[in-house]
Amino acid sequence: MQNVSLRRDEFYLLKNINWNVNTGEHWAIIGLNGSGKTSLLKIITGYILPSSGEVTVLGKKFGTYDLRELRKSIGWVSSSLQDALYPNENVLEIVASGKFASIGLYESPSEEDLKQVEELLEQFGCGNLSKRKYYTLSQGEKQKVILARALMSSPRLLILDEPCTGLDIFARENFLSFVEQIGKAENAPSLLYVSHHLEEILPVFSQTLLLQKGNIYSAGKTENILTTQNLSDFYQHQIEFEWRNNRPVIRFNL
Numbered sequence: 001m002q003n004v005s006l007r008r009d010e011f012y013l014l015k016n017i018n019w020n021v022n023t024g025e026h027w028a029i030i031g032l033n034g035s036g037k038t039s040l041l042k043i044i045t046g047y048i049l050p051s052s053g054e055v056t057v058l059g060k061k062f063g064t065y066d067l068r069e070l071r072k073s074i075g076w077v078s079s080s081l082q083d084a085l086y087p088n089e090n091v092l093e094i095v096a097s098g099k100f101a102s103i104g105l106y107e108s109p110s111e112e113d114l115k116q117v118e119e120l121l122e123q124f125g126c127g128n129l130s131k132r133k134y135y136t137l138s139q140g141e142k143q144k145v146i147l148a149r150a151l152m153s154s155p156r157l158l159i160l161d162e163p164c165t166g167l168d169i170f171a172r173e174n175f176l177s178f179v180e181q182i183g184k185a186e187n188a189p190s191l192l193y194v195s196h197h198l199e200e201i202l203p204v205f206s207q208t209l210l211l212q213k214g215n216i217y218s219a220g221k222t223e224n225i226l227t228t229q230n231l232s233d234f235y236q237h238q239i240e241f242e243w244r245n246n247r248p249v250i251r252f253n254l
Contacts, residue, residue, distance in 0.1 A: 001017045001018060001019045001020075001043075001050075001053060001054070001055055002018060002053055002054040002055075003016055003017075003018060003052065003053040003054070004016075004017040004018075004043065004050045004052070004053030004054070004055060005017070005050060005051050005052045005053055006036075006039050006043065006048070006050050006051050006214075007051040007052075012214050013036055013039040013214055014036045014039050014040060014043070014050070014214045014215075015214045015215055016053075016215070017040070017053070017215075017216060018216070019209065019216060019219060021190060021192070021207075023190065024188070024190060025190055025206065025207050026183050026188075026190065026191040026192075026193070026204050026205045026206060026207065027190075027191065027192050027193070027205060027207045027208065027209055028193050028194075028195065028200075028201045028205040028207070028208045028209070028222065029192060029193065029194045029195075029208075029209045029211060030195060030196070030198060030201075030208065030209070030210050030211070031196075031210065031211035031212060032196065032212075032235075033196075034213070035211040035212055035213060035214070036211050036213070036214040036215075037161075037194050037211055038161075039214075040211065041159060041161055041192075041194065043055060044057055044074075044157075044159070044192070045071060045074055045076065045159070046062065046067030046070060046071065049062065057070060057074075057157070058070065058073055058074075058156055058157060072153055073153070073155055073156045073157065074155055074156075074157045074158075074159065075098070075150030075151060075153065075155035075157070075158040075159065075189065076150055076158075076159050076161070077143070077146050077147050077150050077158070077159065077160045077161065077163045078146075078159075078160075078161035078162065078163065079143070079161075079162060079163060079165040079166055087133070087134050087135035088133055088134070088135065089133070089134055090130065090131050090132060090133055090134065091121070091126065091129045091130050091131070091132050091134060091137070091145050092114070092117055092130040092131065094134050094145055094146075094149055095117045095120060095121065095145060095148045095149045095152060096109040096113055096114070096117050096152065097149065097152075098148075098149035098150055098151070098152030098153055099113050099116075099152045099153055113152075116152065117130070117148075117152070118130070120148040120151055120152065121145075121148055123148075124144040124145075124147065124148055124178055125144070126141065126144055126145060126148065129141060129145070138171075139166045139167055139171065140167055140168075140171030140174065140175065143163055143164075143167065143171075143175055144175065144178065146163075147163075147175075147178060147179075147182075151182070155189045156189050156190065157189055157190050157192070158182070158189040158190070158191050158192070159192045159194070160179065160191065160192065160193045160194065161194045162194055162195055162196070163175065163179075163193075164176070164195070164197075164200060172200075176200065176202060179191070179193070179202060179204075180202050180203070180204050183202070183204035183205075184204055191204070191205070193205060198226070198231075198248045198249075198250055199247055199248060199249060199250075201222065201226070201247065201248055202247070203246040203247070205222060206221060206222055207219070207220065207221060207222060208220070208221075208222040208225040208226060209225075210225060210230075210234050212234060217234050218230060218234070226241065226248050227241065228240065228241040231250065235252075237252055238252065238253075239251065239252040240252065
């Protein structure tokens, strides 16, 4: 993104965003409510266009390429996606639809596609769920199915938008372990992990972006961004910060 702004009337949702993600980098994107995280993601995926500035995703400059085709190279995982999927489809159909970047399965998957679905479900410990209706799954099972769906098209970019919302602590850590595996895999897609919660920043996320009121507060190597002083300034609240088992932990008094 070069000098990207998004404005609604006189209000800036994003302002003068300059940000570059290199191939193979994995980024955590952290911000409070209203910081502009959702707007940033919608621009990356081409669902909204910026008011000004230049956007290039996976080498495709916006305005010169069919964004519907671009989205086929982008995987998307979000708890909000659960509301968009058809609840009466079974798990096999849900995962297979990721091949076509569609909500609902309108094309017949090939034998190779079905084999890939089975392999992904087995990878995430969901092999026994393939015939289950989506609406009958637990929250944790749904998130793993959505993750498998996102990987069906072998994306070059994988966006995880607050994927642990609604998960209990055990389901969250189970899900995060799969994210870590994906990030460490050979030829892994670039990961963008969006969250409110610093403790979800895994070791695989070597880069972190702090977004505040539509502006980039700071961005760079995670070890340089996540410091007591920088986070205290970012949150405008004195905090105590430490690394524990290669994961960030913060404490503060209200």
